[in-house]
Amino acid sequence: MTEVPSFQELFRSSTRSAVHLEMRDGYMTSDPSYEAWQRGLRDAIADIDPAWRPWTRLVRETVDRGVDVRRARIVSEPLSDYIRFEHHVTDGNVKAGEQVRWLPRRRATDLALPGNDFWLFDGELLLINHFDGEGEVAPTDPRELVHDPEVVKLCATAFEAVWERAVPHEDYRPA
Template structure:
């Protein structure tokens, strides 16, 4: 099973909560989506519809989907694009927050992405040079889970809600 398939299976199986720490300045993204943004065109919401429907469906059942995204300093083009694309995710039911890289480092946050599912399972994500997910390390070990719960509990109160975040102007 590919790491992406394994992660999708975890998305289908969690019962209460999914929480993500997202700290890469760039991820693999369809170049056409970025070009639409560069050209000043609105996002293709139809292409995003399956994800938005997934989030709406799971939050309608009482599950939570939260994430904190680290903001590189300076912001990458990807992050500037993502900031402008995030409101539709919020409208679908995600709780997305932002934290500056400097503050994340001060708080001791890890340099890798991870999901915490139901406070019981951790999925550490490792990306290749092509920015694609290459490895998923899943653990239910109580020590590993406790460490990642502590990361979440440390950063969450410091992260800025998307609706309160004011991105710097593009250069």
Template sequence: MSQQLPPFAELLAQCTTSAVHLETRDLYATDVEDHDLKAWRAGELADVSDRSSWWSWFHDAVADAVARGVAVQRARVVSLPATEYIRFEHACTPRNLAAGEDVRWLPRDQALGLLLPAHDYWLFDGQVVRWHHFAGDGRHLRDELDERPVSADHAGKAFAAVWDRAVPHAEFVLD
């Protein structure tokens, strides 16, 4: 595994075909002052059509990649009934879609039989994995770059298996 960790936007900018993201946690710790989470809790999340209120460097990076022909896909494996944080993510997903991501959801009970990694990750062009390490309470600890072909192969197969079973965002209803 490589010790250097290029910024996410740089890795995405180098992609030529695909960038896929697998998320498997029901809780991601956010700063207690997170503006969007507070707004969502208050029923005041900015409308997706008002890009100036939510568009960020991340959305720029995704939109640029998609404009170059890179398929950007995100699959979320979630427990139902959903946690508050997953409900928040679901409400914010139209932002990902507006940037050009394709997002699908898989209820955890429908993931039975799939061999999934213990960590969330991004897989770039089917070759480079950026593993995300989290604490049990959802705090992000660090990321790790992995360029081993076997890791990329396993990550690609795991993502494809989830993607095949997952439901497109527009069709997915939280219970």
């Protein structure tokens, strides 16, 4: 199996864009940041979990190089607790320069979507994220690189369709 570069390597090698499509209603509920949020800690995410600081630094560094960093989330409404947590912590992503939009799932019915979440770098390299049924990172082969132009095109088209319809973070009011 081919070694998958780290997120840092993928971000630092991108020159134009890094876009992310999320379609699940829950991820890694064992995450200490999420657990702290569930206990009522609503401070800045970096205060809850300092591990997030490298992520926001990486986003800022990437955006400062002129790379467009966008994330679109398809969510069920009313929101799951985990997605409420994500909404709460997204301000940090936005402050770092990431553009984030939210699409209620009921508005995505007529969109053709891939079966997995992904990151697409420079419109050419696709990183597929695999999760188990509980939203935890898949125990085997959790990340997969795809270069196939047809698959890349399908995912790029899906992302742009979601992005066009989705509500910017600053305007989205969770149901």
